[in-house]
Amino acid sequence: MPQPKPSDNRHTPAFSDGETEFPRFKKPVGAMADAAPPAEAPAAFPTSRTAKEQRWPSRFLAGFIVGVLAAGVGVAVVFLVLIGGDLNKTNPPAQPPRREARIVAPDVQGAPLPLPLETPARALPPEWSENAVAAAPAAPAPPPIPAPSATLDQTRLFVHHSSTQPQAAVASDVAGQLRGGGLSVIDIRRISGTISSGSVRYFFPADREAATALAEMLGQIYRGRNDPREFRLLDFTTYTPKPRERTLEIWLPN
Numbered sequence: 001m002p003q004p005k006p007s008d009n010r011h012t013p014a015f016s017d018g019e020t021e022f023p024r025f026k027k028p029v030g031a032m033a034d035a036a037p038p039a040e041a042p043a044a045f046p047t048s049r050t051a052k053e054q055r056w057p058s059r060f061l062a063g064f065i066v067g068v069l070a071a072g073v074g075v076a077v078v079f080l081v082l083i084g085g086d087l088n089k090t091n092p093p094a095q096p097p098r099r100e101a102r103i104v105a106p107d108v109q110g111a112p113l114p115l116p117l118e119t120p121a122r123a124l125p126p127e128w129s130e131n132a133v134a135a136a137p138a139a140p141a142p143p144p145i146p147a148p149s150a151t152l153d154q155t156r157l158f159v160h161h162s163s164t165q166p167q168a169a170v171a172s173d174v175a176g177q178l179r180g181g182g183l184s185v186i187d188i189r190r191i192s193g194t195i196s197s198g199s200v201r202y203f204f205p206a207d208r209e210a211a212t213a214l215a216e217m218l219g220q221i222y223r224g225r226n227d228p229r230e231f232r233l234l235d236f237t238t239y240t241p242k243p244r245e246r247t248l249e250i251w252l253p254n
Contacts, residue, residue: 198253
């Protein structure tokens with residue numbers, strides 16, 4: 001192996017091929033070549049998969065296809081069931097044909113057609129006969145309106161009743177009967193609350209006799225309505241302010 005020359009601390013000129021004075025060795029030489037370990041061979045990569053690894057994707061794909069087919073069959077069955085139900089709704093079962101009368105032509109010209117069967121009339125029981133219906137008793141006539149007393153001439157009447165609907169009808173009926181008897185009913189008034197008993201109110205001592213006659217007349221009207229209640233007199237001569245003379249107030253009971 002050549003020995004290097006001692007350096008004189010000066011720059012060594014480069015040769016024309018770019019190399020320095022010391023040659024470059026690409027491979028180890030001498031003892032270094034003997035000590036260098038052998039180069040490791042590159043690891044061998046597997047070129048193909050094992051048989052077990054190749055079978056796993058095939059099984060997965062087969063299971064996936066079977067699942068898709070089963071789901072499709074289930075969807076088709078449900079669809080057919082729904083379609084069958086809708087068809088049953090839209091197309092109801094056929095009804096049996098209705099019987100129709102047939103006209104039978106005579107075998108011989110000029111022969112009469114068969115006469116239709118006549119349904120015998122249902123006999124009415126004796127109590128349902130027309131005479132019995134005509135003889136039914138009529139509804140009883142309403143009782144006659146009592147004749148007003150002469151003391152009620154030129155009296156002014158005011159009818160009071162509670163606010164319920166039946167009492168309004170009773171007040172209209174009573175006022176109509178009083179007017180039919182020749183009395184003067186000025187107004188029908190509705191009050192709030194209830195009236196426990198019927199009464200006739202007078203406001204002047206001279207009107208007491210007329211109020212008594214009116215109370216008796218109202219009692220007769222109520223007895224004609226199957227109501228035995230009587231009307232009492234109420235003295236309102238001390239009431240102020242007083243209405244006009246010959247004014248009487250009727251308070252109908254509930």
